[in-house]
Each structure stands twice: as structure tokens, then as C-alpha cells.
Amino acid sequence: MLQDLTYGRLENEFRHEAPRPDDIVVCILENKILVQKGADNSLTMPRVQQVQQWAASENWERWQENALQYSFRIHGVNYFLWMGNGGSCPDASYAYEPARAFRYYESKEQCYACMTAWHLYSWYRSSRFCGRCGSKTVHDAKERMMRCPQCGNLIFPRISPAVIVAVTDGDRLLMSKYARPGYTNYALLAGYTEIGETVEQTVHREVMEEVGLRVKNLRYYKSQPWGIDGNVLMGFYCDLDGEDTIRLDETELALAQWHYRHALPIQDDGISLTREMIRTFGEGKEPKHPA
Numbered sequence: 001m002l003q004d005l006t007y008g009r010l011e012n013e014f015r016h017e018a019p020r021p022d023d024i025v026v027c028i029l030e031n032k033i034l035v036q037k038g039a040d041n042s043l044t045m046p047r048v049q050q051v052q053q054w055a056a057s058e059n060w061e062r063w064q065e066n067a068l069q070y071s072f073r074i075h076g077v078n079y080f081l082w083m084g085n086g087g088s089c090p091d092a093s094y095a096y097e098p099a100r101a102f103r104y105y106e107s108k109e110q111c112y113a114c115m116t117a118w119h120l121y122s123w124y125r126s127s128r129f130c131g132r133c134g135s136k137t138v139h140d141a142k143e144r145m146m147r148c149p150q151c152g153n154l155i156f157p158r159i160s161p162a163v164i165v166a167v168t169d170g171d172r173l174l175m176s177k178y179a180r181p182g183y184t185n186y187a188l189l190a191g192y193t194e195i196g197e198t199v200e201q202t203v204h205r206e207v208m209e210e211v212g213l214r215v216k217n218l219r220y221y222k223s224q225p226w227g228i229d230g231n232v233l234m235g236f237y238c239d240l241d242g243e244d245t246i247r248l249d250e251t252e253l254a255l256a257q258w259h260y261r262h263a264l265p266i267q268d269d270g271i272s273l274t275r276e277m278i279r280t281f282g283e284g285k286e287p288k289h290p291a
């Protein structure tokens with residue numbers, strides 16, 4: 001999975017770090033991130049010294065205090081967010097690319113960094129004002145939290161829990177395709193945890209809503225941060241309980257089908273929890289319910 005590359009090498013606690021010339025800057029414009037694409041299908045993000053030069057040029061926003069927000073460190077390299085709106089880049093070798101397309105490039109670590117930076121940027125941008133009283137917020141001195149100086153409201157980073165569900169029936173796995181545009185390949189069932197329910201209840205509810213099936217014997221597998229959607233995904237295997245007739249929710253899914261273990265239609269791409277769970281089932285290595 002994507003995050004495995006940086007396992008133990010991501011330092012994501014909040015720090016007061018001053019930008020250094022060689023630190024990386026993630027510049028975001030709408031749903032795109034500024035990158036330089038290499039001939040080898042790699043991605044490179046600009047360094048602080050480059051962005052400082054651009055800020056002195058015509059097209060880019062002016063440099064200002066707090067223009068750069070420290071976000072995290074990977075393999076000892078600091079990543080900052082450019083907190084402006086971005087601008088047309090004076091260096092023509094750089095272009096804004098859709099963040100969702102980053103998974104298809106070779107630079108998997110950069111992809112993970114971008115998704116994580118994206119998640120943080122989205123939260124910072126939507127937390128500039130207090131949702132309770134409307135005052136301008138300030139960053140807390142010690143932790144990653146926005147604070148309202150007027151009413152005392154504390155705003156913590158928002159992470160939405162969601163489940164990925166592999167419904168199995170012996171040697172069969174239930175696979176689906178989403179109805180919404182975007183990712184069009186096979187997937188597993190997925191859904192957000194609602195207020196007031198456990199993650200296990202999310203599994204039961206989502207499976208019933210999307211395909212009309214009952215399940216039992218839930219087995220937790222692994223989790224994955226998925227910053228592009230602000231999620232933490234939790235993967236479960238479970239067994240079909242009773243009838244196997246699918247009643248499709250066509251607003252959510254384009255199709256749902258049973259596929260046999262030896263003939264699964266997609267491969268692991270080393271990126272997503274979904275794909276790893278499909279491969280693991282194909283290899284017969286999924287967590288088993290104790291007999």
C-alpha cells in the first residue's frame with residue numbers, strides 16, 4: 001500500500017519549523033498540485049528557494065508572512081504548504097496536475113506526500129474562521145489545532161472514518177464498480193461511518209444498503225490513510241450470511257458481482273488497501289474466522 005513506503009519515516013506531529021531553502025513546497029490550486037513531470041514518469045515538487053524566486057516575479061502571488069505552513073517530514077525532508085491560492089508558475093517546466101492522478105506516476109512517495117499535504121491543506125483552508133462565531137482563528141502554539149480567540153472554539157484536523165468491505169462466500173468475493181465518475185475499475189464495497197454507530201455497524205449497514213446482503217464473522221484486516229478524500233479507511237473481511245441474491249443500490253454502484261478466488265479481474269497496484277485486500281483473498285491469505 002502507498003503508506004508502506006514511508007512506514008516509520010513519516011513524522012507528522014506539529015512543529016514550529018522555519019522553511020529552509022531545500023525544503024519541499026506543496027502548491028495547490030483548486031484540485032491540482034504543482035509538479036514537474038519527468039521523462040521517467042516521476043513527479044518533482046518545487047523547493048522553498050524556487051518558490052521564493054517565483055514570488056518575486058509578476059505572475060505569482062506576493063510572498064507574505066505565514067505564506068508557508070509546515071506540514072510534516074518524510075525521510076528527514078520537511079514539507080511545507082503554500083497557503084496562498086497558487087499562481088501561474090513562471091517556470092514552464094512546472095504545471096498543475098490533478099491530485100487524483102498522482103497514483104499513476106512512478107513517484108509513489110511523492111504521491112503519498114501529496115495526498116497527505118492535500119488533506120492538511122483542505123483542513124487549514126476550511127478552518128480559517130470559527131464555525132461557531134465567525135471570528136478569524138489562530139494556530140495553536142503547541143499542537144495542530146486552530147483556536148478561536150473570541151469564543152474559545154477548538155478546531156482539530158478532521159479525519160473521516162470509512163470502511164472497505166470484502167464480502168466473501170467460500171471461494172467467492174463480491175466485487176463492485178462505483179456508479180459515480182472517477183475510479184472506474186473493480187472495487188470492494190465502501191462507505192462512511194455515520195454518527196452514533198460503531199465501525200462494525202458501518203460494515204453491516206453499508207453492505208445491506210449497497211447490495212442488500214447480510215454478513216457475519218467480521219475480520220479486521222488493515223487501515224489506510226486516504227488524504228485525497230480526508231479519510232482513514234478500515235478494511236474488513238466478512239462472510240455472507242444467508243441469501244446471495246444481490247439487490248443493487250444503483251445510485252451508489254454500477255454493478256456488483258461474485259468473482260472466484262482463482263479468477264479475480266484486477267491486480268494489486270501497490271497503492272490501495274482495496275487492491276491489497278483483493279490480492280490477499282486471491283492468495284487465500286485473508287484472515288479466517290476461527291472454526
Ligand SMILES: [Zn+2]
Nearest residue numbers: 130133148151
Ligand atoms: Zn469562535
